[in-house]
Amino acid sequence: MDLEWLVEFLKGMLKPIAATVVVLLAVLLSYFQKLGLEGEMVYSILRAFVQLSVIGFVLQFIFNQQNRGWILLAYLFMVSVAGYTAGQRAKHVPRGKYVAGASILAGTAVTMLLLVLLKVFPFTPRYIIPVAGMMVGNAMTVTGVTMKRLRDDIKIQMGLVETALALGATPRQATLQQVKRALVISLSPVLDNAKTVGLISLPGAMTGLIMGGASPVEAIQLQIVVMNMLIGASTVSSIMSTYLCWPAFFTKAYQLETKVFTSD
Known part of the structure; x- marks a missing residue:
């Protein structure tokens, strides 16, 4: 038995x-x-x-189990692994694993909180853990690309950034174009996927429901929710990572921290 x-x-x-x-x-x-x-x-x-x-x-x-504490433990475990993985991608960013972890945590937690408050999903392990896993995985990819791209772009255009700083620009003003480029590049796949969903491929959540016997209409409704939450979580996480990267890229005197950009 x-x-x-x-x-x-x-x-x-x-x-x-x-x-x-x-x-x-x-x-x-x-x-x-x-x-x-x-x-x-x-x-x-x-x-x-x-x-x-x-x-x-x-x-x-x-x-x-009937204990909601397992949701928090599973979620924090996923965020920790995702932060480490994204930090490995952006290994030249100082404290990259912590920056990635904090960014992923912020983006996914805010998105999840809104979904629960709006009663889109009930706060139970069967719903929250799979949904959180999708958001964390997507935010991990986007955050890692954002951090790596931002550091690489600043390295390539150090002369322009240093000139802007010398003319009195703040670190944010001096790297505004690099930040925009990094965010656009990292978020483009998520947005392109949203534009073509259902036309080129049927995403995993939708396919799983259909194969499990749910009606296509029900599957579509869930997939729309999934796409919305992925865009929200990824955008918040990627933008947060740029803000958390700045302190490591500049000195207290608003000069580029050259050792960050000379290592390969």
């Missing part, structure tokens, strides 16, 4: 295991094209298999 869950789990894993044949195809193509990615492909799919299997059991445990 106690092993029924294990038997059901193993039965359910037959299709995912069968689907790995497409990964084997990718491995073969990489081998014949001499890309050298075979090992990384195998490692990636094995890691994904283990991670998703473990998180499946963890979520099953959390969903069966």
Whole structure:
């Protein structure tokens, strides 16, 4: 009786295991094209298999609890991992992991709070944890790109920034164009995805509902909510990251911190 869950789990894993044949195809193509990615492909799919299997059991445990504290723990864990990952992308930004983590936390927390207050989602683990995961993942990507792009643009245009500072501009005024460019580049994929959703591809949330038996109309309604929250969370997180980056880019005398831009 106690092993029924294990038997059901193993039965359910037959299709995912069968689907790995497409990964084997990718491995073969990489081998014949001499890309050298075979090992990384195998490692990636094995890691994904283990991670998703473990998180499946963890979520099953959390969903069966009646304590909302698990929502906070799961959310903070996701933000911590996302902050570390985004910080790795922008590794030349001082304290980049903390900047990314704080930015992601701010953007997703504000968005989630509004959704709960407006009663779009009930404050339960079954709703909040998956929704938070989508927002955190998207904010992680956008924040990492914003921070890296901003630092790289300032490095390329150090002369222009230093000239503006010498003429009395504040750090914000001196780097306004670089900030705008970084934000536009990082947010463009999110906005492009919103423009083409349903025309080119059916997003994951919508596809999952349809495959689970929900009507297309219900799936569309949820997907609209998802797109709205992704745009909101990503915008707040990316803008917040630019504000938090500035102290590391400039000295107290409003001069560029050259050591930040000389490292490669």
